[in-house]
Amino acid sequence: MENIACDYCGSRESETQWIAPDRLTNTGEFFSVVKCSNCGLAFVNPRPEIGEINQYYQSDYWAYVRLTRIRWWLKKIILYRELKILKKILPPSAKILEVGTGSGEDMAFLRDRGKFTVQGLDISHNAVSTGRREFGLNIEQGELESKNYPESFFDLVRLKFIISHVHQPKRFLIEVNRILKPGGHILMWVPNFSSWSQKIFRDFWLGGEPPRHLYDFSEITLTNYLKATNFKILKLRHSIAPNVFVHCFRYWLAAHGVPKLFVIFFSINIFSLIVFMPFSLLASLFRASDRLFIIAQKIK
Numbered sequence: 577m578e579n580i581a582c583d584y585c586g587s588r589e590s591e592t593q594w595i596a597p598d599r600l601t602n603t604g605e606f607f608s609v610v611k612c613s614n615c616g617l618a619f620v621n622p623r624p625e626i627g628e629i630n631q632y633y634q635s636d637y638w639a640y641v642r643l644t645r646i647r648w649w650l651k652k653i654i655l656y657r658e659l660k661i662l663k664k665i666l667p668p669s670a671k672i673l674e675v676g677t678g679s680g681e682d683m684a685f686l687r688d689r690g691k692f693t694v695q696g697l698d699i700s701h702n703a704v705s706t707g708r709r710e711f712g713l714n715i716e717q718g719e720l721e722s723k724n725y726p727e728s729f730f731d732l733v734r735l736k737f738i739i740s741h742v743h744q745p746k747r748f749l750i751e752v753n754r755i756l757k758p759g760g761h762i763l764m765w766v767p768n769f770s771s772w773s774q775k776i777f778r779d780f781w782l783g784g785e786p787p788r789h790l791y792d793f794s795e796i797t798l799t800n801y802l803k804a805t806n807f808k809i810l811k812l813r814h815s816i817a818p819n820v821f822v823h824c825f826r827y828w829l830a831a832h833g834v835p836k837l838f839v840i841f842f843s844i845n846i847f848s849l850i851v852f853m854p855f856s857l858l859a860s861l862f863r864a865s866d867r868l869f870i871i872a873q874k875i876k
């Protein structure tokens with residue numbers, strides 16, 4: 577474990593926001609999420625060092641598992657929307673790097689439907705072998721900073737729920753900038769620390785997920801990072817995500833001794849999603865939803 581200063585501004589002054597257990601592994605460990613007193617960045621501190629973090633990712637971590645048929649069908653609707661955006665901003669046969677490929681489904685979709693040249697990177701051996709085996713994808717194992725990709729090489733770097741997982745986001749984004757062509761783009765999805773559900777549920781907030789999520793960004797702190805690493809934000813959308821409310825509520829019920837049968841009702845299903853949809857819609861309208869979607873462009 578290591579004790580760190582703020583990655584964005586270097587300050588060591590911070591305030592504890594909440595303490596939460598690792599809900600996915602059986603380590604029984606608790607982690608503090610602190611907020612930098614100077615710039616407002618939230619992060620896990622103390623935290624596992626880079627050589628220790630793999631033990632917190634089980635082989636069945638959700639991002640590594642193939643989706644069920646019905647979830648994949650729903651996801652394809654979102655991917656077709658993304659494809660429409662990509663076709664507007666990218667040249668034909670553009671080179672895309674996906675960092676954090678997970679199960680590889682998105683990457684295969686962009687290759688097959690978008691006709692882009694895609695390559696990927698993931699720290700998980702499981703993710704890499706799944707993507708290669710199931711889809712014949714070009715995926716490497718490892719971290720971006722150690723790969724030394726050529727300068728000005730990619731048209732787009734896709735970062736789907738990745739930036740919260742890296743140990744040094746500033747160094748990471750500087751490297752992303754270096755490997756992008758002039759005017760190249762990034763697509764990012766990030767849990768929003770300034771969301772209503774974080775403010776309501778605190779340590780039960782799904783977006784926290786310590787210690788795998790080492791950083792918790794808000795619209796402000798993420799904007800600061802992108803400006804500091806020479807990106808211009810073209811679009812920043814607060815997406816509707818009722819599933820986050822459902823998970824948070826389920827965690828809260830389970831921790832407060834509510835009968836299991838009632839807790840199970842609030843697993844992800846059509847009824848629980850309908851119950852929380854109005855909250856999620858309102859949160860999105862008031863720019864306090866759980867999910868930020870960002871398109872940014874390299875400016876130098």
Ligand SMILES: [Zn+2]
Nearest residue numbers: 582585612615
């Ligand atoms: Zn700071």
